[in-house]
Amino acid sequence: MVYHWRGDLRSWRLLLSLLLLAAWKVGSGQLHYSVSEEAKHGTFVGRIAQDLGLELAELVPRLFRVASKAHGDLLEVNLQNGILFVNSRIDREELCGRSAECSIHLEVIVDRPLQVFHVDVEVKDINDNAPLFPVEEQRVLIYESRLPDSLFPLEGASDADVGSNSILTYKLSFSEYFGLDVKINSDDNKQIGLILRKSLDREDAPAHNLFLTATDGGKPELTGTVQLLVTVLDVNDNAPTFEQSEYEVRIFENSDNGTAVIRLNASDRDEGANGAISYSFNSLVPTIVVDQFSIDPNTGEIVIRGNLDFEQVNLYKIRIDATDKGHPPMAGHCTVLVRVLDKNDNIPEIALTSLSLPVREDAQFGTVIALISVNDLDSGANGQVTCSLTPHVPFKLVSTFKNYYSLVLDSDLDRETVSIYELVVTARDGGSPSLWATASVSVEVADVNDNAPVFAQPEYTVFVKENNPPGCHIFTVSARDADAQENALVSYSLVERRVGDRALSSYVSVHAPPTEGAGPAGKPTLVCSSAVESWSYSQQRRQKACSGEEAPKTDLMAFSPSLPPHLGSVEVGEQQDLNVAHGLEVSPFKFRTYTFYLRKL
Template sequence: MVFSWRGGPGSRRLLLSLLLLAVWKVGSGQVHYSVSEEAKHGTFVGRIAQDLGLELAELVPRLFRVASKGRGDLLEVNLQNGILFVNSRIDREELCGRSPECSFHLEVIVDRPLQVFHVEVEVKDVNDNPPVFSVSEQKLSIPESRLLDSRFPLEGASDADVGENAMLTYRLSPNEFFVLDVINKKDKGKFPVLVLRKLLDREENPQLQLLLTATDGGKPELMGSVSLLILVLDANDNAPIFDRSLYEVKMYENSANQTLVIWLNASDADEGLNKEMMYSFSSLVSPSIRRKFLMNERTGEIRVNDAIDFEDSNTYEIHVDVTDKGIPPMVGHCTVLVEILDENDNSPEVAVTSLTLPVREDAQVGTVIALISVSDRDSGTNGQVTCSLTPHVPFKLVSTFKNYYSLLLDSALDRESVANYEVEVIARDGGSPSLSATASVSVEVADVNDNAPAFAQPEYMVFVKENNPPGCHIFTVSARDADAQENARVSYSLVERRVGERALSSYVSVHAESGKVYALQPLDHEELEPLQFQVSARDAGVPPLGSNVTLQVFVLDENDNAPALLPPGAGGGGGAVSELVARSVGAGHVVAKVRAVDADSGYNAWLSYELLPAAGGVRSPFRVGLYTGEISTTRALDEADLPRQRLLVLVKDHGEPALTATATVLLSLVESGQVPKASSRASKGTTDPEVTLVDVNVYLIVAICAVSSLLVLTLLLYTALRCSAPPTEGACVPGKPRLVCSSAMESWSYSQQRRQKVCSGEGPPKTDLMAFSPSLPPCSVLDAKVEEQSIGGDQSRKERITEENYDDFRTRKTLQ
């Protein structure tokens, strides 16, 4: 607010007094200022300190400050002169929008004492906003049929200013068709309206381009404009027209659905909706034609919608209407005459009148299987039918009468090769193109018992641990019968024979249905020879057919016999061994020998000897050979040694668990002259220790070489057989000959001249080598491979001579 006064000093003092009276100085007064929007920075607003009655010197000490909610940066006070000035741009439209009155409130605060003054600042509007249309172009679609004085409202402009600055006037660019009328609505401004003064003609002027200008009442006045695009719409004054009134179409019967019959095309001279057309059947068209043909109302396509049969009707007359979308709509008409052409459209029909099923596989050639009849609805050549069968079937067709055939067996049947035939009878007429029909006849071949049960191999080798529990399962035989049903139901039985003085059935039995072979009693490796018998498999056919398989049962040794002591000389019961020993003998002199045998075989019969410690911890001057049983001196005897020495020798086999026996050796130490001559002779017969050691080393080298050669040969043969012979579950695979040595009595237990794979009833197969017992010469062939079968759920541990410890075993045997 700027004050302007030209009076003298007295008048000025009077005016100042009047202003001071208008101000409330107790903190409750209010001062009003006004400022124009868009005023520049620093524009004077008022002397706020003076108007509030404050001294300039008080402004800083009393902490003079101006506060306003969100408006504090628009105005600022110079504390040196107390003038309120514009600090930043003031936009009235931003502050108050289109409100007629616009002001904001300031609070002036001073301290010591605290006072609050209220200042109201009014913002004056300036014409800084031109009229604005919401779009740059307004489109109006006016039909050419509109009457004179028709009115078309337009969207007016808006002005962000208020008062006179927002009072708008409109004018229209010159034209011969429209004038502008302005509607003045109370409190809502002016709205422009186009008024039609001359009828429109789309063919002459399809569109008009006009300009609408709005001007506000500000000083200076501002303007805005919008382009008016008048689109002249067509009137429906032309009916659709077909190029012909009658269309003739020829088509074959049995055309597929959606086959195009005709594509109609009509034209309309109008535009827009008046030009858009819809095709439809006339009300004169019967429902049957509507079912057989389909009209696309948008494109004018007539397509087949149902079966077209020449025998039903050979012509169809279809009346079609085409209607445009004008208001009111206009209609055009035409007729479509469809002529149906005949073709060979009836396929032959095949019927199976009777069947003789199933057919036994031993039926005679020429047996009648079925009677077949054929027919065709067509006549003449199209109705003449010939029949044939699918190739590669043992049947043939024989014509018995016109259109009647018999299906005969043409060759022998084998159900095991083909159990069912799907025979197709193909009937073909003489039309052009020829039509055909097929009928399937399923011929089932009945089984005849012409196949005996067959085992996978003629012979199996079974290994069973001795002392097995009675009734344990040792093997399962299985035979397959290629027949079906009862003819394939196999039962198993033993082929009875005598085993020594007892019947075979007292040792083993076989389950009739499962083929499981059971050991009825514990088997003894030391007593029972390899048990060979046959199992018979028979089917349930009439007459029944059967076959046999051979089983060889070998009883594997277990450590069930303890070592037995033999006295020197003839075999007899065990007991104490007494010997006289001269005190003059040196170290290494053999003074006695403990002999023992074991009724078991293999590892279970491999014996070792050890000297038990003497009572009282006295160290004995004697030792015993680990595998020879020879008792020799460890040092030269002297007078300090007791004259009577009592030695306890523990004999132990290598079974699991190991079994033992104890031998007592009584040695009497005497002078050299007191040793009997027989003993002397026996002593003389004893080889010198150094010579014996040389012989042992020679034998050891020879044994190691022999064992190494046999081991390499065994590994090569084993690898070759494993690669060439595929494993068969539950069966044994023949291989190269193997010789198995096993006896505690220095004789061959058995010699099996085939390699077998024995599968246990449960669990993976196990592998070991059967070796000769002590005191036997090395076998010439010692690489038989045995796969031990587990019996029931209890698998006893058995120490085996494997390929890894075989060299050590042969070395120890040679030393023994």
């Protein structure tokens, strides 16, 4: 079957938008965009309103807004055209550090009705950081007695970029005595060293000046350079050596000060003072290592001296020197990798946003009451949070995205039964033992007019003598409405039924407000408004009745204790069916029967 579409450009755009929206709904339910770091202000990111299936004209009335917990000012949406654009400078390295993946998570919220969408904007790296060495000059001390192929470690450069932009290659300036050795260690980092190609003679050349250049893999490539000052020493020709060039240890965060990390052991083939070894941190070790650890110069034992926090730093790279006491001293080197293990020491955090209160008692199932997000700074199972709700009815929690939930209506509400619910949201992590946090949500139920007024009793029989003066008290009735406020206001009507050829007619309606703080209406009183003719009693049966068209009668009147009488006809046909007198047995006397009606305002 072939379909032919004829229409203007606007129709084609509308069809394309619908197709995009359908494709998005079938997919993950989440929009993905990408933008390069350092993009200029106003750089186009995506047509977010169109991709979410929202009309441009409804963005402002529905309070369209974009929120991001930590990066709310980096991206913005133009409410006139629905385009997501760069609002301020985005620095990927500042945003995500060395992480291979970097994205900005946005919450797109619209009201009336409430909807929430999740958008991830990937920040792409550009080669905007050159390789950087920790110092401008590195000093290397080498004894003239060292043999060719001896290796002297150098501190490599670092590049704040990621991917190919951070892959470094090294090049050493020309020297007949030295070459460059590059290896990849277990941490996937390049370990570089200066290798001796030819024996040194201090008397011939006491110092050598070299340049080490690091080049990244970006396009265009960037470089960084450090000067190597090699000093040739004399005499003591054996340096201490470690059994391994690299050690790796694991220790839990929050371990007590003084806890041993590792005890190193180096050996020196020399004797006496030339073989006596002292252990120390390398001069290039950063301050954070010195603040967190200490090393015993005699035993080589490294212990904790500060609090280790996995959430702040989870890996320490410590360069250790083992220096003998010869003249001049010689040093051996190793690296200790201290990996900090996570403990469940962070309580989950709960945030409540976009509360839609109060909730109508006739709200449909699935109505969103509140948006809830949870977070735990721990990692692994310690940072995996699950949420629960008490009591379980008539609400439930629905997971919308990762650690985001919606509090929705799950069963019927009845304000007259329960007018307010005190809910408790509990967030519990997967640690052992687990930690949890709670948040209270007070949900008020709004009243709707779903209850009819009710008399204290369904029927009243009253006997009145004739010739009563106007204003004489006949009887008082009472009605109650279970609703609240204006929904509890009621009106009272008198309908006259007379024996004879006359039809039924409607009487006066009186409005009576509810008593303060409760549901029942005020009690109107039935009194005489003129002299009443001779009355008798009747045997009554129940039957539904309706009113006629004659003018209101003035033999009786009703008034509310809180409002003056308000005369006027009432359409009894709009009232609920009520039981009234019927099948009267006529006596020699004239009599009238009045039925009291109750109706909602």
